[in-house]
Amino acid sequence: MEILHVSAECYPVAKVGGLGDVVGALPKYQYELGAIAKVVVPAYRNKYYDTHEFDVVHQAGMWLGHDWYHFNVLKERNNELGFDLYLVDIPGLLDTPGVYGYPNDTERFLAFQIAVLDWVNEWNHQPDVIHCHDHHTGLVPFLMAYGYKYERMREVPSVLTIHNAQYQGQFGWDKLYLIPSFDLWKAGLLDWGGAINPLAAAVKCAWRVTTVSPGYLEELYQQANGLEWLINHERAKTVGIINGIDTAVWDPETDHMVQANYDLETVAQGKGENKQALCERFGLDASLPLVSFIGRLVGDKGADLLPEIISRTLHELPGEVNFLVLGSGDPHVEWSLQQTRHDVSYGFNLHIGYNEALSHLIYAGSDFLLMPSRVEPCGLNQLYALRYGTVPMVRSTGGLKDTVTDFGDPNGFGIRFNQAGVWDACYSVKRAVELFNDTTHLSEIRLRGMRLNHSWGRSAQQYLDVYNSMKG
Ligand code: ADP
Numbered sequence: 241m242e243i244l245h246v247s248a249e250c251y252p253v254a255k256v257g258g259l260g261d262v263v264g265a266l267p268k269y270q271y272e273l274g275a276i277a278k279v280v281v282p283a284y285r286n287k288y289y290d291t292h293e294f295d296v297v298h299q300a301g302m303w304l305g306h307d308w309y310h311f312n313v314l315k316e317r318n319n320e321l322g323f324d325l326y327l328v329d330i331p332g333l334l335d336t337p338g339v340y341g342y343p344n345d346t347e348r349f350l351a352f353q354i355a356v357l358d359w360v361n362e363w364n365h366q367p368d369v370i371h372c373h374d375h376h377t378g379l380v381p382f383l384m385a386y387g388y389k390y391e392r393m394r395e396v397p398s399v400l401t402i403h404n405a406q407y408q409g410q411f412g413w414d415k416l417y418l419i420p421s422f423d424l425w426k427a428g429l430l431d432w433g434g435a436i437n438p439l440a441a442a443v444k445c446a447w448r449v450t451t452v453s454p455g456y457l458e459e460l461y462q463q464a465n466g467l468e469w470l471i472n473h474e475r476a477k478t479v480g481i482i483n484g485i486d487t488a489v490w491d492p493e494t495d496h497m498v499q500a501n502y503d504l505e506t507v508a509q510g511k512g513e514n515k516q517a518l519c520e521r522f523g524l525d526a527s528l529p530l531v532s533f534i535g536r537l538v539g540d541k542g543a544d545l546l547p548e549i550i551s552r553t554l555h556e557l558p559g560e561v562n563f564l565v566l567g568s569g570d571p572h573v574e575w576s577l578q579q580t581r582h583d584v585s586y587g588f589n590l591h592i593g594y595n596e597a598l599s600h601l602i603y604a605g606s607d608f609l610l611m612p613s614r615v616e617p618c619g620l621n622q623l624y625a626l627r628y629g630t631v632p633m634v635r636s637t638g639g640l641k642d643t644v645t646d647f648g649d650p651n652g653f654g655i656r657f658n659q660a661g662v663w664d665a666c667y668s669v670k671r672a673v674e675l676f677n678d679t680t681h682l683s684e685i686r687l688r689g690m691r692l693n694h695s696w697g698r699s700a701q702q703y704l705d706v707y708n709s710m711k712g
């Protein structure tokens with residue numbers, strides 16, 4: 241079976257969040273199960289592009305509306321990721337240092353999708369599955385089904401994985417001319433709420449629709465940022481598959497980005513050394529419990545609640561707990577976190593920005609990882625935290641609910657709370673502080689979390705089952 245994953249991110253080539261982690265890991269595990277998994281992402285001008293060798297495997301040009309663009313498809317020469325990696329290079333559109341956030345993102349990702357389809361259309365065989373991830377690749381299933389140029393691909397099964405339905409990539413019908421010509425009778429399939437909606441189009445046209453946890457799929461039937469009716473309508477082809485983690489990258493025993501490696505037996509010592517390094521770097525007291533947050537500083541992650549959670553806790557429990565935040569995002573949240581650091585004289589520090597190595601050290605050196613998410617389709621942070629012996633404190637939603645149990649329950653290994661609000665989160669911090677002070681109980685809970693197996697094996701097989709279910 242040959243699978244082509246089409247995505248905007250793939251770790252370590254390009255990563256903004258969990259989408260990158262998933263697309264960088266799942267294909268490796270599919271390979272191990274005997275499938276040939278390939279990945280195609282844009283050729284951003286980043287460190288990976290600058291430091292690796294590629295061969296040009298396809299050269300062509302395309303119209304994007306009235307503009308003509310040359311493009312190349314590059315293949316990574318040494319297959320060092322454990323799967324075939326292809327980059328679509330479109331000078332003038334995709335040759336940006338970053339992944340998202342450009343004024344012409346609609347044109348950039350449309351061109352990416354057209355280039356991928358033009359290229360695959362020229363293959364002398366066809367893949368068994370085209371697997372699209374999120375709205376940036378959402379027009380692919382539609383064009384495979386109805387684009388005049390892509391008639392050869394009509395029978396190729398397509399899968400959409402929704403990593404986050406909050407983002408749908410809508411744009412106005414005035415940009416219809418950018419989409420390669422298709423059977424206009426089918427134009428309604430592109431529409432949702434009067435706009436062209438790539439995520440909605442993919443939900444309608446992909447042969448199967450998966451999302452990244454069963455819990456989130458249940459939520460989508462009720463609340464999908466306007467797509468709930470559609471997702472209910474397409475219910476028969478939906479399935480929730482929980483994400484795994486890449487246990488080769490995320491392993492406290494071998495991780496080269498942490499200060500001290502450790503395993504089940506040496507966790508207390510190893511975590512202590514990492515915590516010491518972290519606390520020295522950020523001016524925190526290593527004898528206190530360390531509660532950290534890592535992630536995009538946006539409302540969906542509940543990041544706007546952090547300033548009040550932190551200042552209220554430090555007021556109520558002075559000198560009893562430390563907080564550390566790593567993230568970037570909404571400028572207002574960044575500003576209010578900086579303001580909070582200024583206001584509270586001790587017990588809190590932050591790093592605004594994206595820093596992969598620091599994130600590993602925080603997973604390793606923290607006692608607790610706070611995730612007050614309003615929306616969390618899967619969440620990988622809590623899975624990394626568990627593997628590193630860090631107790632996750634999560635709001636019970638989506639994938640967090642599927643993967644974390646409360647330590648108050650039999651065999652529980654985390655802290656759960658119900659509302660994405662300051663009171664609930666502060667109460668959880670109090671529980672965390674109490675747990676920290678009960679060393680025996682804490683170490684038992686830590687070990688329970690570390691013993692869990694969140695490797696991709698099972699989920700990778702579930703994806704193969706989905707592909708197999710589409711066979712003639
Ligand atoms: P999402 O994809 O919604 O951002 P996930 O929990 O699935 O959330 O994945 C987030 C990934 O991004 C994790 O690997 C996390 O460690 C990483 N990450 C998020 N923010 C940062 C940051 N500022 N620096 C380093 N890594 C980060």
Ligand code: GLC
Pocket residue numbers: 257258259262403404452483616617618619620639
């Ligand atoms: C999205 C979701 C996150 C999920 C990730 C990978 O970014 O917000 O919850 O873990 O995709 O599937």
